[in-house]
Structure formats: C-alpha cells, structure tokens
Amino acid sequence: MRLEKSQDFTQLFSQKCAEHGLKITPQRSAVCAELMKAKDHPTADAVYKRVREKLPNISFDTVYRTLLLFTELGIISLVEGYGEQKRFEPNLHQHHHFRCVKCRKIFDFESDTYDQIAVPKEARNYGTVIHKRVVLEGVCARCRRT
Ligand SMILES: [Zn+2]
Numbered sequence: 001m002r003l004e005k006s007q008d009f010t011q012l013f014s015q016k017c018a019e020h021g022l023k024i025t026p027q028r029s030a031v032c033a034e035l036m037k038a039k040d041h042p043t044a045d046a047v048y049k050r051v052r053e054k055l056p057n058i059s060f061d062t063v064y065r066t067l068l069l070f071t072e073l074g075i076i077s078l079v080e081g082y083g084e085q086k087r088f089e090p091n092l093h094q095h096h097h098f099r100c101v102k103c104r105k106i107f108d109f110e111s112d113t114y115d116q117i118a119v120p121k122e123a124r125n126y127g128t129v130i131h132k133r134v135v136l137e138g139v140c141a142r143c144r145r146t
C-alpha cells in the first residue's frame with residue numbers, strides 16, 4: 001500500500017475500524033497516537049511504556065493485542081524479524097531500512113533506485129512477490145563514534 005505523505009494515520013485507523021465494525025476505544029486511540037509519532041520501529045514493550053503515561057491503567061496485554069490487531073488490519077506492519085522481539089512498523093510508505101548491528105536501531109530511507117530493483121528469476125521461483133524492501137546492515141554514525 002502506498003500512502004500519500006499527507007494522509008492522516010488516524011484517518012486510516014478510523015477508516016479501518018469502521019470497515020471492520022470495531023469500536024474506537026480510548027485504548028486503541030492511545031496506541032494509534034503513539035504509533036503515529038514513533039520513528040523507531042518500537043517493540044510492544046516500548047509502545048506500552050509510552051501509552052501508559054497517558055493511560056496508566058492499560059495492561060501490556062491490551063497494548064500487545066491492539067498492535068496485533070492493527071497489524072492484521074494493515075494499519076501498521078511488522079519489521080522483518082531477526083529472532084528478536086517483534087518490532088512494529090507504522091511507516092506504510094514504500095521505504096527501505098538501514099539496521100545498525102550494534103544498537104539495533106532501524107532507520108528508514110527512501111530510494112527510487114531500490115524501489116525499481118527487479119525481482120530476480122531465482123527469487124520469483126519461490127512464489128509471487130507482494131512486497132520488496134532492501135535492508136542494509138552496518139554500524140550507525142552514533143555507534144561508530146563510541
Ligand atoms: Zn547504532
């Protein structure tokens with residue numbers, strides 16, 4: 001799915017909830033609001049800590065279930081896993097990742113060149129490609145300095 005930069009994340013959220021007959025609860029809204037601000041591909045735990053500042057009574061379980069629900073609805077997606085905790089991706093624009101192998105931060109970047117990379121025959125043999133992302137691994141500028 002390619003979204004216009006200006007498209008409101010909360011608008012997508014309300015639209016998806018309406019489509020699926022889901023109530024817009026304060027919990028869901030709070031999780032949505034935190035995701036909209038998140039630039040760090042947060043874990044469920046990180047989202048939970050942020051949401052708890054606004055809704056002190058919310059449980060980790062509710063936050064986790066909400067994140068999985070949002071993923072199912074296509075409001076967010078999951079970052080490709082590396083055998084670590086699940087990390088959530090609120091950026092639905094076509095983009096690529098630079099992943100720091102030291103601090104595990106994941107940085108988004110856009111590249112027309114990478115968007116246009118053709119899928120090789122060897123990969124097409126496995127099935128139909130529905131999404132394509134280039135993941136670069138390295139040591140980020142901050143980690144290189146320390
Ligand atoms: Zn780093």
Ligand SMILES: [Zn+2]
Pocket residue numbers: 041089091095096097107108
């Ligand atoms: Zn990303």
